[in-house]
Amino acid sequence: MKVHIIGGGNLGVAIALGIAKFSQNNQVTITRRNTASILYLEKSGITVSADNTHQIVDADVIILTIKPYQVDVVLNEILPLISNKTIASAVSGLDIETLQNKIGDANHAVRIMPNIAAQFGESATCIAFHDKNKNAAQNVISLFQDLGTAPIIDEKLMDAATVLGACGTAYALRYIRASMQAGIEIGFDSQTALAIAAQTVKGAAQMLLEEKVHPEQLIDRVTTPQGCTIVGLNEMEHNGFSSSLIKGIKTSLKQIKG
CATH class of the missing domain: 1.10.3730.10 (ProC C-terminal domain-like)
Known part of the structure; x- marks a missing residue:
């Protein structure tokens, strides 16, 4: 599975490192505008890029670990290039319905709430999704089960x-x-x-x-x-x-x- 993480802050980096270490046979790309502070991730086999769209057309799962104010800018960049992708959002306060409306019916919205212990395979990652995206969410669930526990919860409990x-x-x-x-x-x-x-x-x-x-x-x-x-x-x-x-x-x- 190819995983594309947009947002190379603490959480995005923790997820990338966790996948590289604990999730076998998965390829990881992580993006950040200024990559200088995360270039060391390449030593773990992680692709680092300043371009949010780098190899995104090949991604199976796209994970958003960005700030709420960055969502529209990022989606405007990537949506013209993708279709039938599972987009897992760790963006605080961004509900599934709003995200689904933004990404369109051609893509599948999943909401996640991991923590930085993902780097050590010990995150408690809560996951929520609508029934219509149940099949698409399975890749996300499997991915985060490798990084700790991944309980599925009602979205109203995500906060x-x-x-x-x-x-x-x-x-x-x-x-x-x-x-x-x-x-x-x-x-x-x-x-x-x-x-x-x-x-x-x-x-x-x-x-x-x-x-x-x-x-x-x-x-x-x-x-x-x-x-x-x-x-x-x-x-x-x-x-x-x-x-x-x-x-x-x-x-x-x-x-x-x-």
Whole structure:
């Protein structure tokens, strides 16, 4: 499969690298007006171009990782050259119906919300599409299943998916940073504290993904009566740990919805 990514920012680059590493037999092209900062991708077998239309006629899937204000300009460039293409948009706020109207019935609109962990094969990429594009969407689903998980969701939840899955990366990293800082306070050097905090989060997430149980069931395994875990958890909750995280997620969603 030939994948054409328009937009060589952080997300586009992460997807390109993920495909090159984890998705076998797929060819990737990525475009950006100023290619100087992404030429290193060529070492991974990725084609880099300043021309959005470079080899686009051969593409099976076109992925848009651009800003909302760039959409019309980009589509005006590429639409005269393409037909019967699957266009997967990671553009925030661009709904499927609007995109479909812009690209015409000759092409197929799919909406995606990956995150930068795609580079490591660990993205949670939410995907939405209309039933008429179900067959066309299969290539997109398969592609992002290689880069992590690819749940299919109702489009009305896509803004929420952006907050939980994309913004959520920053939230998780902020937890790790705080845990690292605490580790330094209790005696570790910064590198050791970071290594322990990051691996602990990775291990906890892996347990959840593999066992498919509620987090509290796993928490119960590491909390003992009058132990150090439960008193730490209670202290965090007294200071608003869960409520502040929930409020932060809801505030981010309000920002997206305007």
